[in-house]
Amino acid sequence: MRLALKPSWVWILLAVCVLAVSVVVVQWVQGDTLLAATAEPHTVAASAPAAEAVLDSTTQQHTLAAVRALAENSTGDELPAADVPSSDNCIACHTNQTLLQELAVEPEKVESELAAGEG
Amino acid sequence: MPPVEAWQKVLVDEKFLTEDVHSQPGCIACHGGVSGVDDKDKAHEGLLPKASAQANRACGGCHVGIVAEARTSPHRLQTGYLAVMSERGADFTMPETVKAYTTHCTKCHADCGDCHISRPSALDGGLIAGHQVKRVASVFVTCGGCHSARINDEYKGVHEGIPGDVHWEKAGMPCTKCHTMEEFHDGQHGTRYDTEPSVDCVDCHQEDVQITTDNRQHMIHMDSVQCQVCHAAGEYKSCSNCHTGKDDKGIAYTTTDPSFMTFKIGRNPIQSDTRPWNYVLVRHVPTNPDLWAFYGDNLLPTFDNVPSWKATTPHNMQKITPQNASCNSCHGQTDLFLTADDVDPSELEANRSVIVTRIPPARPEVEP
Numbered sequence A: 001m002r003l004a005l006k007p008s009w010v011w012i013l014l015a016v017c018v019l020a021v022s023v024v025v026v027q028w029v030q031g032d033t034l035l036a037a038t039a040e041p042h043t044v045a046a047s048a049p050a051a052e053a054v055l056d057s058t059t060q061q062h063t064l065a066a067v068r069a070l071a072e073n074s075t076g077d078e079l080p081a082a083d084v085p086s087s088d089n090c091i092a093c094h095t096n097q098t099l100l101q102e103l104a105v106e107p108e109k110v111e112s113e114l115a116a117g118e119g
Numbered sequence B: 001m002p003p004v005e006a007w008q009k010v011l012v013d014e015k016f017l018t019e020d021v022h023s024q025p026g027c028i029a030c031h032g033g034v035s036g037v038d039d040k041d042k043a044h045e046g047l048l049p050k051a052s053a054q055a056n057r058a059c060g061g062c063h064v065g066i067v068a069e070a071r072t073s074p075h076r077l078q079t080g081y082l083a084v085m086s087e088r089g090a091d092f093t094m095p096e097t098v099k100a101y102t103t104h105c106t107k108c109h110a111d112c113g114d115c116h117i118s119r120p121s122a123l124d125g126g127l128i129a130g131h132q133v134k135r136v137a138s139v140f141v142t143c144g145g146c147h148s149a150r151i152n153d154e155y156k157g158v159h160e161g162i163p164g165d166v167h168w169e170k171a172g173m174p175c176t177k178c179h180t181m182e183e184f185h186d187g188q189h190g191t192r193y194d195t196e197p198s199v200d201c202v203d204c205h206q207e208d209v210q211i212t213t214d215n216r217q218h219m220i221h222m223d224s225v226q227c228q229v230c231h232a233a234g235e236y237k238s239c240s241n242c243h244t245g246k247d248d249k250g251i252a253y254t255t256t257d258p259s260f261m262t263f264k265i266g267r268n269p270i271q272s273d274t275r276p277w278n279y280v281l282v283r284h285v286p287t288n289p290d291l292w293a294f295y296g297d298n299l300l301p302t303f304d305n306v307p308s309w310k311a312t313t314p315h316n317m318q319k320i321t322p323q324n325a326s327c328n329s330c331h332g333q334t335d336l337f338l339t340a341d342d343v344d345p346s347e348l349e350a351n352r353s354v355i356v357t358r359i360p361p362a363r364p365e366v367e368p
Helices: A008-047 A049-054 A058-074 A088-094 A097-103 B006-010 B014-019 B027-031 B051-060 B064-070 B079-087 B095-104 B112-116 B139-146 B148-155 B181-185 B216-221 B227-231
Strands: B236-238 B243-246 B252-255 B260-262 B264-267 B279-284 B309-312
Touching (some): A097 B006, B027 B051, B051 B064, B051 B112, B079 B095, B095 B252, B139 B148, B148 B236, B236 B279
Antiparallel strands (some): B236 B260, B243 B252, B264 B279, B279 B309
């Protein structure tokens, strides 16, 4: 009863505190979710317990290390840009068979004269 | 494979734009390039033709699990090569080894788009279905484009005088009937023989190999002879003597001797509970101790650890074959077995585990 009789500034202060706590909690939850989403590909690729069980010899562990190194170095990790410009010019050309027949050229194949055999 | 014109390789089908969800982000989201310009060269500035080379960026946003797993799959990283080369002593911390490997041995590597959108790079690329993204874009272009001479040609009976595989000729089974998505995407195992067989003949032919079967030959040979030894329809392709290097213009090149047809039964070098047989078919693979000699000395110091006549599973299966016509179509037939005389003297040590030293003797003929 006494609390209800407090001046209005006490209620305002209480409301601000509740709001601040809510904002902190929401941000924490969102941040955790994003972190999990971006980390998942690395986590899955790097752990794979079944593969560890198979690769038990020194040589195979060496191979696994090489595989991991190549995997880490050869994949772009950027996420798609949120704001992508229009692709209208790409579509206009790449759906126009006549235009493509005029413009498309096979990239020059660079092949050594010393190459021989299949594969 | 028939050649494809340059324009056909880049013509986008309206269906892709109207029906395929993968078109929604817009071309530039995956491929880069410049918006709003009509000039070809300017529009292509910063272009990434093979968007899935950056798999996380292009595909991983939605296909999180598969992309993560496939990052280390045999198709993407050619883990089979890495495993075998490691056993042959390749040290992938040495710059010379990495240079040799990445210059010559990773050409066939496949990213997502190589199987689901385009013809493989080995066929000079190009869209298969106007950029539509397919679970299986085209079995014989996608799979056969890379696994051509040693699988596709056997399966379809391209080799003169040797029938194709009964699973294709009679049943019309595409590769994906036996080989599953998990097999293509699974990551981090070495060669395909380092894990249990992903597909086994007995998965379908269980009744034929039961203990109670009427087939006496199956009863006798089931655990001692790989199915293909009796049921491969004939010879299959072997290759040899691969060398790598760069010419005086700095262009990388590979040389191999002309391929040759072989049918050789060897001892099983990968015997296990799931591959218990004493005998398997073997074929020579394009390798030799000097494979990377251009890049450095002795880069494969333990070459002899792995046979150059490798256990193999030819894809030309038939019920009746020349070698299973009777007992003595195989027993006592020295020519069918890999003996020391078939092996190059410099590779004898590497092939000790597969060379057959005692040919199964001829037997009194019995009813099959």
